Amino acid sequence: MFPHPDRRRHIRTRADLEVELARMSLVLAHAPASRLASTRQWFDEAVEGLIDRAVSGERDYLRQRIQDMLAAFFPEQRAFSGKAVQAGPGVFLH
Numbered sequence: 430m431f432p433h434p435d436r437r438r439h440i441r442t443r444a445d446l447e448v449e450l451a452r453m454s455l456v457l458a459h460a461p462a463s464r465l466a467s468t469r470q471w472f473d474e475a476v477e478g479l480i481d482r483a484v485s486g487e488r489d490y491l492r493q494r495i496q497d498m499l500a501a502f503f504p505e506q507r508a509f510s511g512k513a514v515q516a517g518p519g520v521f522l523h
Contacts, residue, residue, distance in 0.1 A: 440483045443490065449479055450494055457502045469503060 440446050453475055460468040476495055483491050 440479065440487065443487055446479070446483060446487055446491060446494075450498070454498065454502075457498070465503075472498075472502070 440449065453472065457468065457472065479491060480488065
């Protein structure tokens with residue numbers, strides 16, 4: 430139903446990362462509210478893929494952008510539910 434980022438290619442630059450985040454934002458912006466649960470599951474899986482593929486120097490920036498997207502698209506559900514997160518007031522990805 431939702432497109433997934435290409436998990437084979439490493440993201441080496443911030444520009445590549447921004448392209449992937451823009452694609453995700455477009456999907457989220459057009460997702461019907463009635464599909465919030467499946468949309469959130471897709472988002473979490475896509476974010477895990479981005480984290481796995483991002484070079485280590487861009488991961489801090491990626492964490493901030495994920496926080497921004499969570500606040501914009503899932504204001505009631507701010508915690509990232511993927512395996513790479515510690516629950517708390519903020520989201521901590523590693």
